[in-house]
Amino acid sequence: MPRRTVAKLATVSAVVAVSVLAVAPSAHADLVTYCIGTGGAVTVPNDLYVPAGESCALTGTTITGNVSVAAGGNLVVSGGRVSGEVRVAADGYLDATDTTIGGQVVLAAGGYGAFLKDATAGTVTVRPKGSATVDSFLFVEGSTIAGHVNVQAGEVRLDRGTQVERNVSSTGTYYTDVHDSFVDGTLSVLNSTTGSVVCGSAVRGQATFSGNLGGVQVGPNGVLDGCASGGYWGRDVSITNTTGGVTVDDNIIDGRLTVTSNNPVAQVAANNRIRGGVTGEQAGANARSARIAAAPDREDAGEQRAQARRTSAVQEAAAAGDAGL
Template identity: 65%
Template sequence: MRHPVAKLASVTALVVAASALAGLPAAHAALVTHCVGTGGAVTVPNDLLVPAGESCTLTGTIITGNVSVLAGANLVTDGVRIAGDLQILGDGYLDSKGTTVNGSVELAAGGYGVYLRESTTGSVAVRPQGSAPGESFLFVEASNVSGTVNAQAGQVRLDRGSEVSESVSTNNTHYTDVHDSFVDGALSVLNSQTGSVICGSAVRGKATFAGNLGGVQLGPNGRLDSCASGGYFGREVGISNTTGAATVDDNIIDGALNLAGNTPAAQVATNNRIRGGVNGPVGAAASAQRRAAPEPRDEAVDEKAGDRRTAAVKEAIAAGPADL
């Protein structure tokens, strides 16, 4: 039989331990930290979640797990480090500046958009829109993607010195444009609604453009978007089954240019350097004289993103400091 004094000591120790656990902050015991409001230079020791319809802004925060932005929610980051993956659900929005995501970034069906600026991520994916309303977008500016970019919906733009270490592939997007950027793998643009523009960029792998309704513009002197210079393609380039003007101007193609089924026939300027020659029907040669620059076709999306960012920041500030 245990001595009464020893038994009393054990009970006392259990009561003290339970009291100590009860006094711990909720975030330490939780598996997921919810973010509503503003957060600063702290470390979140688990996954982070932005609840549906809420806004969260983070500056200098370290997140050791994954991040989820639920339906209709907003996450605005500046100088943040995320160890895991980042997922944005329907009508959710991510605005990322100077941020590192070690894992992947995924915009789910019906997501509002992803804007990466001066950031580094793993692979980036935009899922098919399905029956969800609205139009998603993926804008990547001055950022590094250490994997693939795969978009199945929305408006897609790589710009301002962005780099993708693997392939870029899109299907059924509104448009897919690459300006002043580098793709270390293949580039595939299929079935875009208003076409594709590649300007001042380098694509090391094979480039394929097929079934695009609005045309394809490789280099300047095209009808789709303003463009200062042509690009470099490290392997063959194929443009096929394109409805709308296809123009190839001021490019270096270190392979063949293969053309088939384009209506009208693609225009290929004489100032291109195409090592493997041109295969397929060619229309009247595009003049080297520059046309008047078209209006930038992504201004509306820039404005759309700016409005959502501004509203998200205001909502987060109004909510006050987040309980991180």
């Protein structure tokens, strides 16, 4: 991919902005800032646009408008602030660490992925894959989502003290896992290809798992992933129409547990505390040590995918040179 070697960040005036609105629809009518390369602790007084196939790496930068990452583009930002929203196009990538995003984050169909660490953002949306060849990912660590999480494609993991202040809704993902996190609203995981794991987390609202092909693991000692503890569920939990195995272990459920139409029958351990009892077919949980040994490390696989794109993006931005902010 060709790279320029001169200053790469240009603020485009109103006259030029008219010609770029077709490719940067979120831009204001007056100014758009293009970013190719690296930038530091300055304020961008308008919208930011990462062109197709280019990389932008920012440290301590404040963006007062919205951000658009075009197809195949990369935005890596650390210690920054975005006043508006962030939209990422097909095969685009967002990597935000210790960064505040005032608006929503939207990953388009076929977007490569979004990684948020120690960050704050509004509602996060991952669009369905559709006919795109890229399957997205959303990895969130130690972050606050001041809205909903709506995902309809790819790999999804909420981890390490992440807080979602509204609902989490997942449909048709590759997997959706929640570890050591808080969901203040409802949790819904439907039709995931390799299922769902929830460990060491608290969900205040109703939880629904249905149609998941790879199984559902609620708590430790399951076949999908290793974890240390179960969680707290503030209302009813329903796990239905699941293939690949269902395990419920070491949980407090302040409602009813429903486990129906699962193949094989759900394994519900005696150490669960379930206020409203259990409805449906269940069996006692057995062979726990064997399950732990057999569990793959889904976290490592996801981390490696994000790390590979992050490293490539930072290298490309550095090679492009100082963005000239």
